[in-house]
Amino acid sequence: MNHSKGAKLRAKKRARIKTAPEGLGLAATPRREINGGTTRLTRTPEKRQAGKADRVALKARARHMGLDEMQYDQMRHQAMGEPAGQAIFSLLPAGRAQKCWDVYKALTGAEYRYHRVVLGQSLFPKTAKVEFMPERLEAFAEDPPEDARTEDEKHRDIVNARQRWKGYEMHLSAKGRKAIYDAFRGLVAPMKDGKPTECGIVLVSALQFLVNVVDKRS
Secondary structure (H helix, E strand, O other), X not given: XXXXXXXXXXXXXXXXXXXXOOOOOOOOOOEEEXXXXXXXXXXXXXXXXXXXXXXHHHHHHHHHOOOOHHHHHHHHOHHHHOHHHHHHHHHOOHHHHHHHHHHHHHHHHHHHHHHHHHHOOOOOOXXXXXXXXXXXXXXXXXXXXXXXXXXXHHHHHHHHHHHHXXXXXXXXXXXXXXXXXXHHOOOOOOEEOOEEOHHHHHHHHHHHHHHHHHHHHO
């Protein structure tokens, strides 16, 4: 059987990888194998293992929310990596839940940046009061690439963003504000045994009210 020039080159490349002496540090790479005139990508053992680990984590997250494990693909949403997000999406339909999640991340992100950059303090306890899932989200977006603002301008924008959210928060009850920050700082669990706790219910109610406030002010 005649093979194309490209097929011969790929065969030689595979042969070099298979026969490479140990110790050269050559990492295994995905290979395209010819099968009846078509090619398919062969995943390396490392990639297969990573995929399995990912599915295990997503299934554990689904169980944590009291959902069927077969719904684990839905757990890829960023909100599902944080107990507050799990409470939001367990109590609200997807569209409304997304709005509440966006407000929650914007509010807590402004507070986080203010304490970190302006005050040089951490909002989180050194020893967690409540144990959450290992992948609990505590990261926030830093300055965008090629940010042309000066340090003074960044500092001022952080302060202004925080003040804007404090203005929105004034419309909430003290209980609602406490639920938001208790959940954010990991002081109280908004989810337990796959169900929202009292803190989670108050949190979601406060966020729904806050969404309406923000919409009116926008």
